[in-house]
Amino acid sequence: MSTSDLLLLGIVSFVLIDFSVGMVLDYLNERQKEQPLSAEGAEIFNPEEYAKSMAYGTAKYRFEMLTNVIGTVVILAAIILGWFVWLDAQLRDRFSNNLLITVLFIGILIVISTVTNLPSSYYSTFVIEEKFGFNKSTKKLFFQDSVKQFLISLALGLPVIYAVAWIYQELQNQFWIVAWVLFVVISLFMFIYGTRIFLPMFNKLKPLPDGELRSAVEDYCQTQGFPLSKLYEMDASKRSTKLNAFFSGMGKVKIIGLYDTLIEKLTVEETVAVLAHEVGHYKRKHVYTMFIFSNVQTLVILALMGWLLGNPNLSKALGSDTPSFHLSMLAFFLLFTPVSTVLGLINNSFSRHNEYQADQYSIDTYPGAREHMHDALKKLSRESLSNLNPHPVYVAVHYSHPPILERLANLKQV
Ligand SMILES: [Zn+2]
Structure with missing residues (x-):
């Protein structure tokens, strides 16, 4: 078996493993949630609301299964039937500038993924969220939001791709150091100004x-x-x-x-307690630690890319004899799936830890916050029909905030 075949086998296996693990987790989580209403849970929901919260979970679960299956079939088809390589070849026939080809390739993938995500996002907003009484968005607002998000992803993504591809073209294996500096600058800008610039485009x-x-x-x-x-x-x-x-x-x-x-x-008191929690995120320097942590991750990823991207077998694994930056990068990220799962686990665990710290800060700095925060969190959960009994492994993988009952129990203790 040639190296490129081995890489292809690795890519297909990782996509399948990722899919299977995701499905098993979803299933475990779905099964776990069907429990009688506990005494703690009864402080949040009455029996009718509790039944509604479980029905909401099931509706989301079924839809998630469907989108997972479709998404995985499409990505496997694109890999095995050579759709990525076909697109690359079409662009090569028409253009000769490698940087332009890379930008067009990624741009087209952004367009395709935006268009194909639209039906599921529409269904989730206007069928699921609507059915459970959460949706307030109009169709007009939904499409405005989608167009804005699309334009922002092009406006941010394409110049960055161009810059990174250019740095790679100039520096080859050494590109990762310069690319990392670029990413640090961009992420610093986004951490500082991101919300301030982009949020007002969607909200007042x-x-x-x-x-x-x-x-x-x-x-x-x-x-x-x-x-x-x-x-x-x-x-x-x-x-x-x-x-x-x-x-x-x-x-x-x-x-x-x-x-x-x-x-x-x-x-008023509950709102101030929640606000104190948010001030806690600032005072406990969570943004700084997240910033450092995310940039260390980027450094590791880029260093690996510097080591591997020059290998023509990456592009070849997807079926192309002409090595290209974008195909190699695509193959790299597909192979990287297990590592990104592990990074996700670390990120979420870190984030859940920060939530407890921020709750603690609220209690320490605002008199009566223990009760007020407790009541606020109960209302928050009731108003979003939170899952009271998520599966622990599902929590580890997907939850950036502690499950509500654990968080309430912690508030009572600290
Ligand atoms: Zn928080």
């Missing part, structure tokens, strides 16, 4: 209006040295009824956003 952010909540928030922020000018209310209610809050930014450019749905459904 306005300073928290005067009133009882603002006064309570002002009092809290003063004790924490957090500038109130960075606090916004976001019109999330135009898309969904679900509640949330977030922290984003670095250094002087930082914002905390509260969904209008959260402000509407939570009491």
Whole structure:
């Protein structure tokens, strides 16, 4: 067996293993959730709401299975039937500039994946979310959002691809060091300005209006040295009824956003407790650690790419005798699937740990936060029909936040 055949076998196996593991996890999670309502669970849901939460989980599970099967069949067909190589050959017939070919190749893949994802995203919004009463988005807003997301991914993705392909063309195996510096600069920019630039394209952010909540928030922020000018209310209610809050930014450019749905459904004290949790993310430097961690990961990935991309067998594994940057990169990322699964596990575990720290911060800095946070989280879960009994392995792989009952139990202890 030649090296390229072996690589192809590796790629196909990894796609199949990834698919199978995903399906088994989904199945375990689906089975795990069917349990009688516990005493802790009864603090969140009445029996009717609990049944509804399980039905919501099942609807999402079935749809996930279907999209997984279709997605895997398509990617396997593209690999085995040589669709990627065909596209590459078509571009080579028409253009001679390698960088242009790479940018067009990736651009076409972005177009195809956007178009093919549209039906599933439409179904999920207007059938599943609609059925369970979450959806507030109109068809017009949905298509506006989709077009904006598409244009943003082209506007950000293609120049970066061009730059990296150019660096690779100039430096070959040594490209990874320079490419890493470029990624550090880009990710620094995105960590600092990403939300500030892109969120207003989708949502209106306005300073928290005067009133009882603002006064309570002002009092809290003063004790924490957090500038109130960075606090916004976001019109999330135009898309969904679900509640949330977030922290984003670095250094002087930082914002905390509260969904209008959260402000509407939570009491003043509960809202301040949630806000204190978000301030906790900032004070405990979670953004910095995430930033460093993600850049270390990028460094490892790029170093591996520097080592492997020059090998013509990567492009050959997908069926092309003409080695190219984009085909080799595609083969690399397909082979990289197991490593990215492990990285995902580490990232999520880290993120869940940070959530506990931020809860702790809220309790330590806002009097009564233990009860208020408790009540706020219960409302958040009720309003989003959270799964009370996710499977532990599913949690490890997919959850960036601790499961609700574990988080509530932790709040009682700390
Ligand atoms: Zn958090």
